[in-house]
Amino acid sequence: MRNSVGPHIKRLREQRGWSQSRLAHEVCQAAGVIGDPVGRQEVSRWETGRRTPREWLPFIAAALGVSVDVLRAPLVPAEPPLPTLAEFLPEGDPLSPADGRTGRRVGMVQVDDLQQRVHGLRLADDVLAGGDLIRPALRELRSAVKLYREGSHTGEVGRQLLRQIGELAQIAGWIASDAGQHAEAERIYRLGISAATQAEDHTLAGNVAGSLAYQLSNTGRESEGLTLAQAALNDAGNDAPPKARALYLDRVAWAHTKLGGVDNGQQAMRALGEAGQALSEDGAGIESPAFLYWVDAGELRVMESRVYTELHRPLRAVPLLRDVLGGYDATHSREVALYLSWLVVALADANEPEEAAAVAERVISLASDIPSERTAERVRVILRRLQDFADVPEVASLLAEHQAA
Incomplete structure (x- = not known):
């Protein structure tokens, strides 16, 4: 069996953004030795398997902040x-058309x-x-x-x-x-x-652009997300189908919310109001495309509840989220887990840590069976949020059980 120590050392070093020289220095510090007898070349030998650390292994583990067992753990075959x-x-x-179109x-x-x-x-x-x-x-x-x-x-x-x-x-x-x-x-x-x-097809272009804007807003590129969401709305114009305009405005509301600040919060609420008005015009003569079948009043309530949660307005968010979850199809487990995660945050904001911990347990249970990065990230969010209530027994028990997450 291939020695797993070297690959683990390299992986953990790179996760910390350390050079081999930096790790060598940290190992010597952990060992309490003077003069850095371990250098970059020795670390390179460990990582490539040309030399086994042996007596240095406990100090390597200490420098990297893990146990020796972690460094000795068998390598898990990488997925394709x-x-x-x-x-x-x-x-x-x-x-572009292929040459000849055969x-x-x-x-x-x-x-x-x-x-x-x-x-x-x-x-x-x-x-x-x-x-x-x-x-x-x-x-x-x-x-x-x-x-x-x-x-x-x-x-x-x-x-x-x-x-x-x-x-x-x-x-x-x-x-x-x-x-x-x-x-x-x-x-x-x-x-x-x-x-x-x-x-x-400008309606479709706006839908695709709005989806990208939503991703940008959620991945640390909030200003770009807002610019693109507004462009999708503006390019579609007032002749866009009502459901499309409602969706574009939903994306604008979320982009403002993620940017944060009082003014953006007000802009988000204004966009949500306009989205509701646009949706109320559905069926008034302009047919919406089939791909917007899922856009309805319930989806607008979902976004509204999430915006209130992000704006730390639990008195508005909690009732909305409970209403949404009460009528949601349980077969849509990913969405249920996501909406429950916002309920956890809203309950924490409302100073209801015991109930927040109970709902968080359900989120984690659902997320464990869902191969979705969105749900995984929301689990991390709620565990960080509940750290503020670590002295509450129900929360302490939850955090202790799921510390690895």
């Missing part, structure tokens, strides 16, 4: 890397078949997480782009194919983001914006 869009698409414009003739039959598969993937995302769906999603996207580039088709069929590629990119990007593959999701979203724009 996830496929990336770059592997599937040509260089340059991924939607592929088969493509008509509306193939477009309709692709549309059904896209919708099926969207429905699957309602009950499955990104880790389960990312591979089939990327396979579908690769096939769709290949069909468009290499097939022979009329201009109208080409536009319809681009529209389906845009829809597929939106859901595939969402799935990649849920799986924690944010850079890949961004590439997919940008492909979708390009496809929707070329198809002259």
